[in-house]
Amino acid sequence: MRRIGFVAFPGYQVMSFAVITVFEYANLAAGEPVYDVRLLSETGESVRTSIGIRVDTAPLDDSEYDTLIVGGGAEIEPSTPGLLTFLRRAPERCRRVAATCTGAFILAEAGLLDGRRATTHWAHARALQARFPKVKVDEDRIFIADGPVWTSAGMTAGIDLALAMVEQDLGIETARAVARKLVVYHRRAGGQSQFSALLELEPKSDRIQTALAYARRHLDTPLTVNALAEAAHLSPRQFSRAFHAETGQSPAKAVEHLRVEAARLMMEEGRHPIDDVARQTGFADPDRMRRAFLRAFGQPPQVIRRNARAEARV
Structure with missing residues (x-):
């Protein structure tokens, strides 16, 4: 024991x-x-x-x-x-x-x-x-x-x-x-960020929160401003203005943060080929996902996965 x-x-x-x-x-x-x-x-x-x-x-x-x-x-x-x-x-x-x-x-x-x-x-x-x-x-x-x-x-x-x-x-x-x-995830990987993209955005209104929740559930779709505005029950112009006012970001940048967060978790889990990760999280191709990882973490997806595997072996 x-x-x-x-x-x-x-x-x-x-x-x-x-x-x-x-x-x-x-x-x-x-x-x-x-x-x-x-x-x-x-x-x-x-x-x-x-x-x-x-x-x-x-x-x-x-x-x-x-x-x-x-x-x-x-x-x-x-x-x-x-x-x-x-x-x-x-x-x-x-x-x-x-x-x-x-x-x-x-x-x-x-x-x-x-x-x-x-x-x-x-x-x-x-x-x-x-x-x-x-x-x-x-x-x-x-x-x-x-x-x-x-x-x-x-x-x-x-x-x-x-x-x-x-x-x-x-x-x-x-x-x-x-x-x-x-009633938790299996476990978050040790290398996962302490910060959540949704928490950092801190939307104030129910409509913007609804749009972000919709985006998180549909990362593998184009997620245009029109689609997010429809989810929020606002016109595209009203939505863009309200979104930036509440989050300080453009809808496109916020969606990228959500995609990177989801892709990083999948990379750390290590069960999915990079092409599948890119497709399931809405990146058009692995190269686009790589550029997003470099902007967000300063490291490409392969390094994130390698580090997670190294930690898991400890």
């Missing part, structure tokens, strides 16, 4: 506990107790979370853990000497050490991220890089596994990290079964 230790501390965010559910459902999917989950803290006392809920914990000791995970807190504060000492010894006793969200600051403070690639919540990524220059911070990743040290972006990205761990341990079918139980 694999023992999973979750390190809690005062101000620990309740959302971090979502990661625990992945291992709970992995036990159910496997039909046997594969994971033994323990909540830990430096004192072994009741720990008050960021929202005021208290959780019981066991004290940090010399017990061996297959995986040790540190979650994020509502505030980024210096860690206690006892916690840092415990974490510095963790790689000797644990197969994997991980952090979700701002927990990356704690691993960095312990020196576990020196020379490694890591990520954290996008809002804190530059602060992480500034405070710990030896860390190779990649602010635009859902999660990163650099050898035995894993880090994830904020909030729900910890679920993706945990699903990737389950896939590594028990196989892809078990991870998919857990994802279905949790």
Whole structure:
């Protein structure tokens, strides 16, 4: 049985506990107790979370853990000497050490991220890089596994990290079964951007939101201004004016962002030939898709796929 230790501390965010559910459902999917989950803290006392809920914990000791995970807190504060000492010894006793969200600051403070690639919540990524220059911070990743040290972006990205761990341990079918139980995608690939094209556009009106939702469902069609305007129940001229006013972009540029986002996910999944990806996401041909990838990511589709495969092998 694999023992999973979750390190809690005062101000620990309740959302971090979502990661625990992945291992709970992995036990159910496997039909046997594969994971033994323990909540830990430096004192072994009741720990008050960021929202005021208290959780019981066991004290940090010399017990061996297959995986040790540190979650994020509502505030980024210096860690206690006892916690840092415990974490510095963790790689000797644990197969994997991980952090979700701002927990990356704690691993960095312990020196576990020196020379490694890591990520954290996008809002804190530059602060992480500034405070710990030896860390190779990649602010635009859902999660990163650099050898035995894993880090994830904020909030729900910890679920993706945990699903990737389950896939590594028990196989892809078990991870998919857990994802279905949790009503999430199988898992977002680690290299997927933290940013969503729809969230970045932030349309205000129902009509523009409806047009964007229509576009996302029909990426393999031409998606002309006339078609989007019809979906929004506006004239093409009214639609173009309202769209730019609400999003700051032209409809054509927004559609390209949606197509690139969908194409990148398909490339990272690795199951589709490039020609099929280009066709299904509405690019006229692979060369046009390549140019769009270079504008958006500075890398061609083949490099995105190669990087995703390299991360999956870790």
